Amino acid sequence: MxxxxxxxxxxxxxxxxxxxxxxxxxxxxxxxxxxxxxxxxxxxxxxxxxxxxxxxxxxxxxxxxxxxxxxxxxxxxxxxxxxxxxxxxxxxxxxxxxxxxxxxxxxxxxxxxxxxxxDTMLERTRAGLAAAAKNGRKGGRPLKVASKDAVRARDLVAKGITPNEIAKMLGVSRATVYRHIREDR
Structure with missing residues (x-):
């Protein structure tokens, strides 16, 4: 009891x-x-x-x-x-x-x-995200790497530089580097 x-x-x-x-x-x-x-x-x-x-x-x-x-x-x-x-x-x-x-x-x-x-909270969230998208804004977390740095990371990988070294150069985590490399494939 x-x-x-x-x-x-x-x-x-x-x-x-x-x-x-x-x-x-x-x-x-x-x-x-x-x-x-x-x-x-x-x-x-x-x-x-x-x-x-x-x-x-x-x-x-x-x-x-x-x-x-x-x-x-x-x-x-x-x-x-x-x-x-x-x-x-x-x-x-x-x-x-x-x-x-x-x-x-x-x-x-x-x-x-x-x-x-x-359910109401989810509905409001979806409506807010749809309204933001309609106005050209994207929901979610801001990107840590600018698009020019993502291109640079892909170029460096193509030159044989390791993702660890690239992460140090860009000041981001290795996982972020891998994510941008993957987006290219």
Missing amino acids: AMIGYARVSTVDQDPQLQLDALKTAGAVRTFTDHGVSGSTTDRLQLAACLDHLRAGDTLTVWKLDRLGRDTRQVLDVIAELTNREITFRSLTEGLHTEGPMGKAMLTIMAAFAQLER
């Missing part, structure tokens, strides 16, 4: 400490944490380890529902698995739990809203 926590951050740069502190304060005796994993990803190693660790009578606790997953079906499938194994679920921020029919109904509604929020 233990409270087990699960935390997740979407990028390796994010810090899960807020989630970990909240789970500890709530009484989690152990917490599993996925770093740099999207909520829409089904292959989350620490979530799998957490689910494997849970036993009947335990409670899986998350800081916020979207930490468990962003897709409604995915969240509800995990909750159904927990219910079948006699494990309860609790989300701290929303105050949701699977104890009783009202808790289960609210959980289903909140999972749908979490997915709606994600």
